[in-house]
Amino acid sequence: MAPRRAGAALLVLALLLVVASAGLSGYFGTKSRYEEVNPHLVCDPLSLGPAAVGSRLPAACAPLQLRALLRHGTRYPTAGQIRRLGELHARLLRRPAAAAAACPTAADLAAWQMWYEESLDGRLAPQGRRDMEHLARRLAARFPALFAARRRLVLASSSKHRCLQSGAAFRRGLGPSLSLGRDEVEVEVNDSLMRFFDHCAKFVALVEENDAAMCQVNAFKEGPEMRMVLEKVASALCLPVEELNADLVQVAFLTCSYELAIKNVTSPWCSLFSEEDAKVLEYLNDLKQYWKRGYGYDINSRSSCILFQDIFQHLDKAVEESKR
Numbered sequence: 001m002a003p004r005r006a007g008a009a010l011l012v013l014a015l016l017l018v019v020a021s022a023g024l025s026g027y028f029g030t031k032s033r034y035e036e037v038n039p040h041l042v043c044d045p046l047s048l049g050p051a052a053v054g055s056r057l058p059a060a061c062a063p064l065q066l067r068a069l070l071r072h073g074t075r076y077p078t079a080g081q082i083r084r085l086g087e088l089h090a091r092l093l094r095r096p097a098a099a100a101a102a103c104p105t106a107a108d109l110a111a112w113q114m115w116y117e118e119s120l121d122g123r124l125a126p127q128g129r130r131d132m133e134h135l136a137r138r139l140a141a142r143f144p145a146l147f148a149a150r151r152r153l154v155l156a157s158s159s160k161h162r163c164l165q166s167g168a169a170f171r172r173g174l175g176p177s178l179s180l181g182r183d184e185v186e187v188e189v190n191d192s193l194m195r196f197f198d199h200c201a202k203f204v205a206l207v208e209e210n211d212a213a214m215c216q217v218n219a220f221k222e223g224p225e226m227r228m229v230l231e232k233v234a235s236a237l238c239l240p241v242e243e244l245n246a247d248l249v250q251v252a253f254l255t256c257s258y259e260l261a262i263k264n265v266t267s268p269w270c271s272l273f274s275e276e277d278a279k280v281l282e283y284l285n286d287l288k289q290y291w292k293r294g295y296g297y298d299i300n301s302r303s304s305c306i307l308f309q310d311i312f313q314h315l316d317k318a319v320e321e322s323k324r
């Protein structure tokens, strides 16, 4: 457990540093740039960072095997998010031209180019390919013995397009000298392993397809904190508050985070939100992750058993084989 605690402490420290310097980007939750927690990567994406105490293996230890469980790289918004953003943007475009002077924020956002198409639907962005290539190169630099020529490499992915593309980019980052475990197939698709939640009947019935499971999330969307944010955004856009809802406001905030992650720009959508608003919207997303993926329901973690068994069985096997 100790290494995990140390990891969490490190994360908190990095977040504090960034929040002080970068406005809203500390509140993007699962849509934060990878650089957010490792700011040294902004200057050099291949940097291994400050040589943290304890990050090196003791001289007496030799790495036998590395099993990494990685999330996909930076991606585009989902089709649903793009559709909602399109609705909100279209609503601003319909405003009479005369209203522009009274409402500069709405005019700025109406002038913003809506460049997302629904076909982008959660796909890996060019930045996501770079994320994965750089991650592979950093891992290889940390464990040169494990990534030496002709070492065996196996890549498994879910069937999600962004994950397959991430696997391919990771593979490219490692260069041609490693051998793959199986012929030809570069990334093996295994959804029962990598999308265990979709394959767990109890999780699907009790959480995924059960509206009541998200009751706390829905209550927060209707609660006083969100109401304040809605009223502020409605007033900035000179729209009746009835025309907005939590999902539309959330997609505006998400667009602020996506534009930074995908295009490295501070989008005009960010200007709708203060740091206080960002805290409320961050909490809304955290709440959803808590109930849908995290500690909220026991089955959320138990559904991952197949994946964790797989990881530990392979590690045990590597140790056993090393003793022969």
Ligand SMILES: *[C@@H]1O[C@H](CO)[C@@H](O)[C@H](O)[C@H]1NC(C)=O
Binding pocket: 189, 190, 192, 193, 310
């Ligand atoms: C997926 O992974 C599981 C667990 O390791 C394994 O039992 C199963 O055979 C794999 N399926 C495929 C299609 O490779």
Ligand SMILES: *[C@@H]1O[C@H](CO)[C@@H](O)[C@H](O)[C@H]1NC(C)=O
Binding pocket: 264
């Ligand atoms: C992102 O933008 C910042 C500030 O404009 C700039 O310093 C940095 O070099 C950019 N990063 C990349 C990867 O383009």
